Amino acid sequence: EKDGHDWFMRKEIFEQPRAVADSLLGRRTPEGHLQLDEMRLSDQELRDVDKVIIIACGTSFYAGMVAKYAIEHWCRVPVEVELASEFRYRDPILDYSTLVVAISQSGETADTLQAIRHARTQRSKVLAICNTNGSTIPRESDAVIYTHAGPEIGVASTKGFLTQLVACYLLALYLAQVKGTRYGDEIGQVVEQLEAMPSHIERVLADQEAIYALAREHVGTRSVLFLGRHAGYPVALEGALKLKELAYIHAEGFAAGELKHGPIALIEEGLPVFCVVPPAGRDQLRDKMVSGIQEVRARGARTICLVEDGDDAITPYADVVIRLPQVPVLLQPLVAAVPLQLFACELATALGHDVDQPRNLAKSVTVE
Ligand code: F6R
Numbered sequence: 001e002k003d004g005h006d007w008f009m010r011k012e013i014f015e016q017p018r019a020v021a022d023s024l025l026g027r028r029t030p031e032g033h034l035q036l037d038e039m040r041l042s043d044q045e046l047r048d049v050d051k052v053i054i055i056a057c058g059t060s061f062y063a064g065m066v067a068k069y070a071i072e073h074w075c076r077v078p079v080e081v082e083l084a085s086e087f088r089y090r091d092p093i094l095d096y097s098t099l100v101v102a103i104s105q106s107g108e109t110a111d112t113l114q115a116i117r118h119a120r121t122q123r124s125k126v127l128a129i130c131n132t133n134g135s136t137i138p139r140e141s142d143a144v145i146y147t148h149a150g151p152e153i154g155v156a157s158t159k160g161f162l163t164q165l166v167a168c169y170l171l172a173l174y175l176a177q178v179k180g181t182r183y184g185d186e187i188g189q190v191v192e193q194l195e196a197m198p199s200h201i202e203r204v205l206a207d208q209e210a211i212y213a214l215a216r217e218h219v220g221t222r223s224v225l226f227l228g229r230h231a232g233y234p235v236a237l238e239g240a241l242k243l244k245e246l247a248y249i250h251a252e253g254f255a256a257g258e259l260k261h262g263p264i265a266l267i268e269e270g271l272p273v274f275c276v277v278p279p280a281g282r283d284q285l286r287d288k289m290v291s292g293i294q295e296v297r298a299r300g301a302r303t304i305c306l307v308e309d310g311d312d313a314i315t316p317y318a319d320v321v322i323r324l325p326q327v328p329v330l331l332q333p334l335v336a337a338v339p340l341q342l343f344a345c346e347l348a349t350a351l352g353h354d355v356d357q358p359r360n361l362a363k364s365v366t367v368e
Pocket of ligand 1: 057058059060061103104105106107108109112155156157158241245364365
Protein backbone atom coordinates (compact mmCIF):
# COMPACT_ATOMS: atom_id res chain seq x y z
CA GLU A 1 0.00 0.00 0.00
CA LYS A 2 2.98 2.30 0.54
CA ASP A 3 4.42 1.26 -2.81
CA GLY A 4 7.66 0.14 -1.23
CA HIS A 5 8.11 3.35 0.76
CA ASP A 6 8.59 3.34 4.52
CA TRP A 7 5.96 6.03 5.10
CA PHE A 8 2.77 7.18 3.44
CA MET A 9 4.24 10.65 3.58
CA ARG A 10 7.23 9.65 1.49
CA LYS A 11 4.98 7.87 -0.98
CA GLU A 12 2.81 10.98 -1.20
CA ILE A 13 5.82 13.22 -1.79
CA PHE A 14 6.74 11.05 -4.76
CA GLU A 15 3.16 11.08 -6.05
CA GLN A 16 3.30 14.84 -6.48
CA PRO A 17 4.13 14.95 -10.19
CA ARG A 18 1.06 12.84 -10.87
CA ALA A 19 -1.11 14.74 -8.39
CA VAL A 20 -0.19 18.05 -10.01
CA ALA A 21 -0.83 16.66 -13.49
CA ASP A 22 -4.22 15.27 -12.41
CA SER A 23 -5.20 18.59 -10.88
CA LEU A 24 -4.60 20.23 -14.26
CA LEU A 25 -6.54 17.68 -16.30
CA GLY A 26 -9.59 18.81 -18.21
CA ARG A 27 -9.22 22.47 -17.33
CA ARG A 28 -8.95 23.70 -20.92
CA THR A 29 -11.63 23.78 -23.61
CA PRO A 30 -10.62 22.85 -27.18
CA GLU A 31 -10.59 26.60 -27.90
CA GLY A 32 -7.98 27.07 -25.18
CA HIS A 33 -10.23 28.68 -22.57
CA LEU A 34 -9.93 27.74 -18.94
CA GLN A 35 -12.91 25.93 -17.49
CA LEU A 36 -13.51 24.97 -13.87
CA ASP A 37 -16.20 22.27 -13.53
CA GLU A 38 -17.82 23.27 -10.29
CA MET A 39 -17.41 26.99 -10.60
CA ARG A 40 -21.07 27.59 -10.00
CA LEU A 41 -20.54 31.34 -9.90
CA SER A 42 -21.57 33.17 -13.04
CA ASP A 43 -19.16 35.34 -14.99
CA GLN A 44 -21.17 38.35 -13.86
CA GLU A 45 -20.84 37.36 -10.21
CA LEU A 46 -17.09 36.99 -10.66
CA ARG A 47 -16.82 40.30 -12.51
CA ASP A 48 -18.52 41.95 -9.53
CA VAL A 49 -15.89 40.64 -7.12
CA ASP A 50 -13.91 43.59 -5.82
CA LYS A 51 -12.10 41.89 -2.95
CA VAL A 52 -10.95 38.36 -2.21
CA ILE A 53 -10.46 37.01 1.29
CA ILE A 54 -8.69 33.69 1.61
CA ILE A 55 -9.18 31.70 4.80
CA ALA A 56 -7.35 28.54 5.77
CA CYS A 57 -5.20 26.93 8.46
CA GLY A 58 -1.65 25.59 8.57
CA THR A 59 -0.19 24.42 5.30
CA SER A 60 -3.37 25.40 3.45
CA PHE A 61 -2.89 28.94 4.75
CA TYR A 62 0.55 29.02 3.14
CA ALA A 63 -1.00 27.98 -0.17
CA GLY A 64 -3.34 30.94 0.35
CA MET A 65 -0.39 33.28 0.79
CA VAL A 66 0.94 32.20 -2.60
CA ALA A 67 -2.55 32.69 -4.07
CA LYS A 68 -2.53 36.30 -2.92
CA TYR A 69 0.55 37.03 -5.02
CA ALA A 70 -0.96 35.28 -8.04
CA ILE A 71 -4.45 36.82 -7.86
CA GLU A 72 -3.20 40.33 -7.24
CA HIS A 73 -0.70 40.03 -10.07
CA TRP A 74 -2.97 38.54 -12.70
CA CYS A 75 -6.34 39.99 -11.68
CA ARG A 76 -5.52 43.29 -9.96
CA VAL A 77 -8.04 42.53 -7.22
CA PRO A 78 -7.01 43.12 -3.59
CA VAL A 79 -6.57 39.91 -1.63
CA GLU A 80 -6.38 39.34 2.11
CA VAL A 81 -5.22 36.05 3.54
CA GLU A 82 -6.38 35.24 7.02
CA LEU A 83 -6.05 32.37 9.44
CA ALA A 84 -9.50 30.83 9.72
CA SER A 85 -9.27 30.78 13.50
CA GLU A 86 -8.82 34.56 13.61
CA PHE A 87 -11.23 35.54 10.88
CA ARG A 88 -14.59 35.52 12.62
CA TYR A 89 -13.41 37.19 15.73
CA ARG A 90 -12.28 40.44 14.19
CA ASP A 91 -15.66 41.26 12.61
CA PRO A 92 -14.30 41.23 9.05
CA ILE A 93 -15.69 43.65 6.47
CA LEU A 94 -17.61 41.51 3.99
CA ASP A 95 -20.41 42.00 1.52
CA TYR A 96 -21.87 40.47 -1.63
CA SER A 97 -18.94 41.63 -3.76
CA THR A 98 -16.39 39.87 -1.54
CA LEU A 99 -15.28 36.44 -2.71
CA VAL A 100 -14.24 34.29 0.23
CA VAL A 101 -11.95 31.41 -0.74
CA ALA A 102 -11.67 28.60 1.81
CA ILE A 103 -8.72 26.29 1.28
CA SER A 104 -8.97 22.95 3.05
CA GLN A 105 -7.48 19.63 2.01
CA SER A 106 -9.85 17.62 4.23
CA GLY A 107 -12.89 19.86 3.87
CA GLU A 108 -13.65 19.23 7.54
CA THR A 109 -11.45 21.70 9.44
CA ALA A 110 -13.69 23.29 12.06
CA ASP A 111 -12.01 26.70 12.07
CA THR A 112 -12.38 27.02 8.31
CA LEU A 113 -15.95 25.75 8.34
CA GLN A 114 -17.03 28.26 10.98
CA ALA A 115 -15.33 31.02 9.03
CA ILE A 116 -17.26 30.26 5.82
CA ARG A 117 -20.51 30.02 7.74
CA HIS A 118 -19.85 33.49 9.05
CA ALA A 119 -18.99 34.79 5.56
CA ARG A 120 -22.25 33.46 4.16
CA THR A 121 -24.26 35.26 6.82
CA GLN A 122 -22.73 38.43 5.39
CA ARG A 123 -23.92 37.49 1.85
CA SER A 124 -20.41 36.87 0.54
CA LYS A 125 -19.87 34.17 -2.07
CA VAL A 126 -17.74 31.28 -0.86
CA LEU A 127 -15.51 29.17 -3.06
CA ALA A 128 -13.86 26.07 -1.59
CA ILE A 129 -10.56 24.58 -2.72
CA CYS A 130 -10.74 21.05 -1.42
CA ASN A 131 -9.34 17.56 -1.93
CA THR A 132 -12.22 15.59 -0.44
CA ASN A 133 -15.32 15.09 -2.52
CA GLY A 134 -18.55 15.70 -0.69
CA SER A 135 -16.94 16.90 2.54
CA THR A 136 -18.61 19.59 4.62
CA ILE A 137 -16.75 22.71 3.44
CA PRO A 138 -17.47 22.25 -0.29
CA ARG A 139 -21.05 21.24 0.52
CA GLU A 140 -21.56 24.52 2.32
CA SER A 141 -19.87 26.62 -0.37
CA ASP A 142 -21.25 28.30 -3.48
CA ALA A 143 -18.51 26.90 -5.72
CA VAL A 144 -15.68 24.38 -5.53
CA ILE A 145 -12.38 23.69 -7.16
CA TYR A 146 -11.47 20.12 -6.33
CA THR A 147 -7.82 19.21 -6.21
CA HIS A 148 -7.06 15.73 -7.46
CA ALA A 149 -4.32 14.66 -5.08
CA GLY A 150 -6.03 11.40 -4.15
CA PRO A 151 -6.34 10.46 -0.48
CA GLU A 152 -3.61 11.91 1.70
CA ILE A 153 -2.85 9.55 4.58
CA GLY A 154 0.29 11.07 6.12
CA VAL A 155 -0.77 13.64 8.70
CA ALA A 156 1.63 16.21 7.26
CA SER A 157 0.26 17.68 4.05
CA THR A 158 2.48 17.32 0.96
CA LYS A 159 0.64 16.50 -2.26
CA GLY A 160 -2.34 18.26 -0.70
CA PHE A 161 -0.27 21.45 -0.59
CA LEU A 162 1.08 21.26 -4.14
CA THR A 163 -2.33 20.59 -5.61
CA GLN A 164 -3.81 23.46 -3.60
CA LEU A 165 -1.21 25.69 -5.21
CA VAL A 166 -2.31 24.44 -8.64
CA ALA A 167 -5.96 25.17 -7.81
CA CYS A 168 -5.00 28.66 -6.62
CA TYR A 169 -3.17 29.40 -9.87
CA LEU A 170 -6.15 28.11 -11.87
CA LEU A 171 -8.53 30.27 -9.87
CA ALA A 172 -6.33 33.33 -10.40
CA LEU A 173 -6.08 32.70 -14.14
CA TYR A 174 -9.80 32.00 -14.42
CA LEU A 175 -10.63 35.26 -12.66
CA ALA A 176 -8.23 37.06 -14.99
CA GLN A 177 -9.94 35.45 -17.99
CA VAL A 178 -13.43 36.46 -16.81
CA LYS A 179 -12.43 39.94 -15.71
CA GLY A 180 -10.36 40.47 -18.84
CA THR A 181 -7.28 41.61 -16.91
CA ARG A 182 -5.00 39.30 -18.92
CA TYR A 183 -5.10 38.26 -22.55
CA GLY A 184 -5.89 34.70 -23.54
CA ASP A 185 -2.45 33.99 -24.94
CA GLU A 186 -0.78 35.07 -21.72
CA ILE A 187 -3.14 32.86 -19.72
CA GLY A 188 -2.45 29.99 -22.13
CA GLN A 189 1.28 30.48 -21.66
CA VAL A 190 1.01 30.21 -17.87
CA VAL A 191 -1.16 27.10 -18.23
CA GLU A 192 1.59 25.58 -20.39
CA GLN A 193 4.16 26.46 -17.74
CA LEU A 194 1.93 24.73 -15.19
CA GLU A 195 1.69 21.69 -17.43
CA ALA A 196 5.49 21.49 -17.44
CA MET A 197 5.64 21.41 -13.63
CA PRO A 198 5.22 17.64 -13.14
CA SER A 199 8.46 17.01 -15.01
CA HIS A 200 10.22 19.77 -13.08
CA ILE A 201 9.04 18.21 -9.81
CA GLU A 202 10.34 14.82 -11.03
CA ARG A 203 13.72 16.47 -11.50
CA VAL A 204 13.76 17.79 -7.95
CA LEU A 205 12.74 14.37 -6.60
CA ALA A 206 15.58 12.74 -8.51
CA ASP A 207 18.01 14.58 -6.19
CA GLN A 208 16.53 12.81 -3.18
CA GLU A 209 19.77 11.15 -2.03
CA ALA A 210 21.59 14.47 -1.64
CA ILE A 211 18.73 15.86 0.47
CA TYR A 212 18.58 12.73 2.59
CA ALA A 213 22.32 12.90 3.28
CA LEU A 214 21.90 16.55 4.25
CA ALA A 215 19.01 15.66 6.57
CA ARG A 216 21.02 12.95 8.32
CA GLU A 217 23.79 15.48 8.98
CA HIS A 218 21.25 17.46 11.00
CA VAL A 219 20.38 14.85 13.61
CA GLY A 220 21.21 16.73 16.81
CA THR A 221 20.42 20.16 15.37
CA ARG A 222 18.21 22.09 17.77
CA SER A 223 17.00 24.91 15.55
CA VAL A 224 16.66 25.66 11.84
CA LEU A 225 15.65 28.88 10.11
CA PHE A 226 14.05 29.33 6.68
CA LEU A 227 14.17 32.53 4.65
CA GLY A 228 12.24 33.48 1.54
CA ARG A 229 10.83 36.48 -0.27
CA HIS A 230 7.70 36.97 -2.40
CA ALA A 231 6.24 33.55 -3.26
CA GLY A 232 9.27 32.01 -1.55
CA TYR A 233 8.20 33.43 1.80
CA PRO A 234 5.25 31.03 2.26
CA VAL A 235 7.60 28.23 1.15
CA ALA A 236 9.94 29.19 4.01
CA LEU A 237 7.02 29.06 6.44
CA GLU A 238 5.95 25.69 5.06
CA GLY A 239 9.49 24.29 5.34
CA ALA A 240 9.58 25.35 8.99
CA LEU A 241 6.16 23.88 9.73
CA LYS A 242 7.11 20.50 8.23
CA LEU A 243 10.21 20.38 10.40
CA LYS A 244 8.34 21.29 13.59
CA GLU A 245 5.57 18.80 13.12
CA LEU A 246 7.72 15.87 11.98
CA ALA A 247 11.13 16.31 13.59
CA TYR A 248 9.91 18.20 16.69
CA ILE A 249 12.71 20.70 16.44
CA HIS A 250 12.46 24.43 16.64
CA ALA A 251 12.10 25.91 13.18
CA GLU A 252 11.00 29.32 11.99
CA GLY A 253 10.37 30.87 8.62
CA PHE A 254 10.93 34.55 7.92
CA ALA A 255 10.48 36.99 5.09
CA ALA A 256 14.14 37.61 4.30
CA GLY A 257 13.66 41.38 4.39
CA GLU A 258 12.52 41.17 8.01
CA LEU A 259 15.80 39.68 9.20
CA LYS A 260 17.39 43.00 10.01
CA HIS A 261 14.32 44.00 12.01
CA GLY A 262 15.05 41.43 14.69
CA PRO A 263 15.48 37.78 13.76
CA ILE A 264 19.10 38.26 12.69
CA ALA A 265 19.91 38.31 16.42
CA LEU A 266 19.17 34.57 16.41
CA ILE A 267 22.02 33.79 14.04
CA GLU A 268 24.93 32.03 15.68
CA GLU A 269 27.82 29.88 14.59
CA GLY A 270 26.68 26.83 12.65
CA LEU A 271 22.92 27.59 12.69
CA PRO A 272 21.40 26.02 9.56
CA VAL A 273 19.49 28.58 7.47
CA PHE A 274 17.57 27.46 4.39
CA CYS A 275 17.29 30.23 1.81
CA VAL A 276 14.73 30.05 -0.97
CA VAL A 277 16.30 32.19 -3.68
CA PRO A 278 13.93 33.88 -6.16
CA PRO A 279 14.58 33.16 -9.85
CA ALA A 280 17.24 35.27 -11.51
CA GLY A 281 14.67 36.82 -13.88
CA ARG A 282 13.45 38.80 -10.87
CA ASP A 283 16.77 40.49 -10.29
CA GLN A 284 15.72 42.99 -7.65
CA LEU A 285 14.22 40.31 -5.49
CA ARG A 286 17.10 37.94 -6.15
CA ASP A 287 19.79 40.52 -5.37
CA LYS A 288 18.15 41.46 -2.07
CA MET A 289 18.05 37.79 -1.17
CA VAL A 290 21.73 37.43 -1.98
CA SER A 291 22.63 40.24 0.39
CA GLY A 292 20.47 38.65 3.11
CA ILE A 293 22.37 35.40 2.60
CA GLN A 294 25.70 37.23 2.86
CA GLU A 295 24.59 38.86 6.09
CA VAL A 296 23.60 35.66 7.86
CA ARG A 297 26.67 33.85 6.63
CA ALA A 298 28.97 36.63 7.87
CA ARG A 299 27.46 35.94 11.30
CA GLY A 300 28.25 32.26 11.18
CA ALA A 301 25.09 30.70 9.71
CA ARG A 302 25.39 27.57 7.60
CA THR A 303 23.51 28.59 4.47
CA ILE A 304 21.56 25.97 2.55
CA CYS A 305 20.41 27.68 -0.63
CA LEU A 306 17.64 26.57 -2.98
CA VAL A 307 18.72 28.17 -6.23
CA GLU A 308 17.59 27.79 -9.81
CA ASP A 309 19.83 26.13 -12.39
CA GLY A 310 22.34 28.47 -13.92
CA ASP A 311 22.26 31.05 -11.14
CA ASP A 312 25.79 31.11 -9.79
CA ALA A 313 25.69 34.46 -7.99
CA ILE A 314 24.86 32.70 -4.73
CA THR A 315 27.41 29.92 -4.86
CA PRO A 316 30.17 31.88 -3.07
CA TYR A 317 27.87 32.39 -0.08
CA ALA A 318 26.19 28.99 -0.03
CA ASP A 319 27.50 26.21 2.17
CA VAL A 320 25.09 23.86 0.44
CA VAL A 321 23.36 24.37 -2.91
CA ILE A 322 20.10 22.65 -3.79
CA ARG A 323 19.27 23.16 -7.46
CA LEU A 324 15.78 24.01 -8.69
CA PRO A 325 14.54 24.01 -12.29
CA GLN A 326 14.09 27.40 -13.95
CA VAL A 327 10.46 28.42 -13.48
CA PRO A 328 8.63 31.75 -13.07
CA VAL A 329 8.72 33.23 -9.58
CA LEU A 330 5.00 32.77 -8.96
CA LEU A 331 5.21 29.06 -9.76
CA GLN A 332 8.46 28.44 -7.89
CA PRO A 333 6.72 27.17 -4.72
CA LEU A 334 5.72 24.04 -6.68
CA VAL A 335 9.37 23.03 -6.96
CA ALA A 336 10.91 24.78 -3.93
CA ALA A 337 8.64 23.11 -1.36
CA VAL A 338 9.69 19.62 -2.42
CA PRO A 339 13.28 19.48 -1.07
CA LEU A 340 11.99 20.87 2.23
CA GLN A 341 9.42 18.05 2.45
CA LEU A 342 12.11 15.46 1.72
CA PHE A 343 14.40 17.03 4.31
CA ALA A 344 11.78 16.99 7.07
CA CYS A 345 10.67 13.45 6.24
CA GLU A 346 14.20 12.08 6.29
CA LEU A 347 15.33 13.96 9.39
CA ALA A 348 12.27 12.75 11.31
CA THR A 349 12.98 9.21 10.12
CA ALA A 350 16.60 9.46 11.24
CA LEU A 351 15.41 10.69 14.64
CA GLY A 352 13.20 7.61 14.94
CA HIS A 353 9.89 9.47 14.88
CA ASP A 354 6.61 8.24 13.46
CA VAL A 355 6.45 10.33 10.32
CA ASP A 356 2.88 9.42 9.38
CA GLN A 357 1.46 10.01 12.84
CA PRO A 358 3.43 12.79 14.52
CA ARG A 359 2.80 13.20 18.22
CA ASN A 360 -0.10 15.41 19.30
CA LEU A 361 -1.46 15.85 15.76
CA ALA A 362 -4.57 14.64 13.97
CA LYS A 363 -5.20 14.55 10.22
CA SER A 364 -8.29 16.61 10.36
CA VAL A 365 -8.93 19.08 13.11
CA THR A 366 -12.65 19.05 13.72
CA VAL A 367 -12.66 21.16 16.87
CA GLU A 368 -12.17 24.90 16.97
C1 F6R B 1 0.46 20.51 8.07
C2 F6R B 1 -0.95 20.20 7.98
C3 F6R B 1 -1.92 21.13 8.64
C4 F6R B 1 -3.15 21.33 7.74
C5 F6R B 1 -4.21 22.17 8.45
C6 F6R B 1 -5.40 22.47 7.56
O1 F6R B 1 1.24 19.56 7.43
O2 F6R B 1 -1.33 19.21 7.39
O3 F6R B 1 -1.33 22.35 8.96
O4 F6R B 1 -2.72 21.97 6.57
O5 F6R B 1 -4.64 21.49 9.61
O6 F6R B 1 -6.01 21.29 7.14
P1 F6R B 1 -7.05 21.29 5.96
O7 F6R B 1 -6.35 21.70 4.73
O8 F6R B 1 -7.56 19.89 5.89
O9 F6R B 1 -8.13 22.27 6.32
